[in-house]
Amino acid sequence: MSDIALEIETRVGTRWKKPPFVQRPWLRWALIWGFVVYLIAAYMTIDVNWARVYEGLERGKQFVLAFTSPDFTSRSGDIYEGMLESIIMTVASSVVGIAISIPIALGAARNVAPLPVYLICRSIIAISRALQEIIVAILLVAIFGFGPLAGFLTLSFATIGFLSKLLAEDIESMDKVQAEAIKATGARWTQWINYGVQPQVMPRLIGLSMYRLDINFRESAILGLVGAGGIGATLNTAFDRYEYDTAAAILLIIIVIVMALEYLSGIIRARVQ
Amino acid sequence: MPTKNAGDLKLWQRRTQRESLFHWMLWLIGIAIFAYCWQQISASTTWFFVWDAPRIATDIWTRATPPRWEYIAQLGKPVWDTLNIATLGTIFALILAVPIAFLAARNTTPSRFIIRPIALLIIVSTRSINSLIWALLLIAIIGPGVFAGVIAIAIRSIGFCAKLLYEAIEEIDESQVEAIKATGASRWQVMAFGIVPQIMPAFAGIAVFRWDINIRESTVLGLVGAGGIGLQLSASLNVLAWPQVSLILLVILLAVVISEWVSAKVRGAII
Numbered sequence: 001m002s003d004i005a006l007e008i009e010t011r012v013g014t015r016w017k018k019p020p021f022v023q024r025p026w027l028r029w030a031l032i033w034g035f036v037v038y039l040i041a042a043y044m045t046i047d048v049n050w051a052r053v054y055e056g057l058e059r060g061k062q063f064v065l066a067f068t069s070p071d072f073t074s075r076s077g078d079i080y081e082g083m084l085e086s087i088i089m090t091v092a093s094s095v096v097g098i099a100i101s102i103p104i105a106l107g108a109a110r111n112v113a114p115l116p117v118y119l120i121c122r123s124i125i126a127i128s129r130a131l132q133e134i135i136v137a138i139l140l141v142a143i144f145g146f147g148p149l150a151g152f153l154t155l156s157f158a159t160i161g162f163l164s165k166l167l168a169e170d171i172e173s174m175d176k177v178q179a180e181a182i183k184a185t186g187a188r189w190t191q192w193i194n195y196g197v198q199p200q201v202m203p204r205l206i207g208l209s210m211y212r213l214d215i216n217f218r219e220s221a222i223l224g225l226v227g228a229g230g231i232g233a234t235l236n237t238a239f240d241r242y243e244y245d246t247a248a249a250i251l252l253i254i255i256v257i258v259m260a261l262e263y264l265s266g267i268i269r270a271r272v273q
Numbered sequence: 274m275p276t277k278n279a280g281d282l283k284l285w286q287r288r289t290q291r292e293s294l295f296h297w298m299l300w301l302i303g304i305a306i307f308a309y310c311w312q313q314i315s316a317s318t319t320w321f322f323v324w325d326a327p328r329i330a331t332d333i334w335t336r337a338t339p340p341r342w343e344y345i346a347q348l349g350k351p352v353w354d355t356l357n358i359a360t361l362g363t364i365f366a367l368i369l370a371v372p373i374a375f376l377a378a379r380n381t382t383p384s385r386f387i388i389r390p391i392a393l394l395i396i397v398s399t400r401s402i403n404s405l406i407w408a409l410l411l412i413a414i415i416g417p418g419v420f421a422g423v424i425a426i427a428i429r430s431i432g433f434c435a436k437l438l439y440e441a442i443e444e445i446d447e448s449q450v451e452a453i454k455a456t457g458a459s460r461w462q463v464m465a466f467g468i469v470p471q472i473m474p475a476f477a478g479i480a481v482f483r484w485d486i487n488i489r490e491s492t493v494l495g496l497v498g499a500g501g502i503g504l505q506l507s508a509s510l511n512v513l514a515w516p517q518v519s520l521i522l523l524v525i526l527l528a529v530v531i532s533e534w535v536s537a538k539v540r541g542a543i544i
Contacts, residue, residue: 255401
């Protein structure tokens with residue numbers, strides 16, 4: 001009783017203060033000071049050529065203005081070919097990537113696969129996630145030569161890491177009772193997967209696949225920078241030649257396609273869930 | 274329940290005949306599209322190079338191993354630059370993303386028909402364009418260097434952070450906001466005491482998550498000239514110095530693993 005009385009005594013008359021986000025004071029101050037010191041250190045080591053930045057502002061203005069009058073026509077042939085190649089790479093790599101990642105996801109789910117398979121599949125996922133698309137693309141271009149095949153392989157490889165990981169997590173958190181019920185009917189392993197596991201993860205698989213299709217399209221736009229096919233090469237050329245109106249046209253097409261894909265995936269996800 | 278008559282037996286089926294026909298059509302169209310795509314890819318591929326690939330791969334492997342370890346002395350500054358690009362880019366992005374998120378969230382936007390669509394457009398357009406493309410553009414505008422990388426990462430991250438943040442704002446507990454309002458708080462006070470404390474954990478989580486992604490992205494920005502370790506990578510690739518390339522790739526891999534570990538730890542501590 002006296003404790004509470006004492007606490008009230010100390011609190012009356014003092015102003016209420018918002019409780020801090022980080023509770024421990026030493027940690028809070030260490031974070032704040034560390035942050036300030038880091039900012040100073042970072043600022044000291046980055047040399048910005050402000051004269052060059054100032055010079056560039058005019059060009060920046062031109063680029064922004066180019067968005068108001070994008071030029072779809074004068075390079076329409078190149079844009080069409082690049083876009084088609086990007087879309088083809090996206091579709092093909094999504095299909096192959098999803099097809100490969102389903103068995104890997106099954107292998108990477110602890111409640112479906114035995115330990116050795118689990119470890120192998122998890123390490124495949126870890127490798128695929130750690131390596132970046134553009135670095136993989138550089139290596140694959142060096143190995144397979146220029147062209148969309150390298151881009152297709154890159155995107156398929158990246159899809160495996162992304163999709164298998166998320167799908168495996170979904171399989172691990174599925175409802176055991178339904179799967180058990182199928183097993184109790186005397187189903188084989190394949191039947192068990194087909195009727196017990198698959199219906200439970202299907203909505204998520206479709207949602208993730210749509211999302212990955214979207215990501216693959218966005219990534220396919222940059223693979224051309226390293227020679228792996230797609231719209232990136234055209235875009236790079238447009239920037240190099242300061243043809244901002246063409247570049248703006250390409251960027252607008254990319255944005256519209258991404259928006260359309262997002263809208264479509266919203267509809268499909270709403271339907272399957 | 275769909276069934277099939279086989280003699281005098283009724284067999285259970287998963288789908289009715291129409292449904293299965295519809296499914297077959299979907300599969301057929303899908304396979305046709307895939308076949309077309311594959312044919313196009315195959316047509317623009319030089320198959321001789323592909324058959325030759327195993328030899329090239331082993332060749333590159335023998336050239337790239339062992340990595341040239343002494344080169345690591347020259348990688349200190351690029352790694353520091355990479356870290357700066359990712360961190361400063363994330364900070365700038367967050368500064369810009371917070372107001373955009375408040376403008377985009379249904380429950381805090383000042384105008385649902387004019388400002389909200391604009392904020393959503395900013396989110397979509399910055400999100401759909403890769404940071405490498407932003408870097409390319411910024412290099413043409415403000416010249417090569419770390420600064421272009423920072424801005425590229427910042428622009429690319431705005432959409433991502435703002436999207437996650439506005440979703441968090443839309444999911445807040447309205448009764449707390451109501452309680453603050455009932456004390457006679459102004460619009461800004463409601464924001465500071467009713468909304469901000471609720472989204473603070475989400476905000477910290479998003480910041481660390483995006484920082485982790487940005488570390489990955491900033492390692493390759495140098496390929497187009499925007500500073501960081503990618504500059505060294507592209508320089509080594511251009512002179513075919515494979516032992517240096519393999520060392521740089523190892524450093525990048527290490528950086529990615531460490532940043533993922535840090536972000537997982539911090540997010541674990543927040544949640």
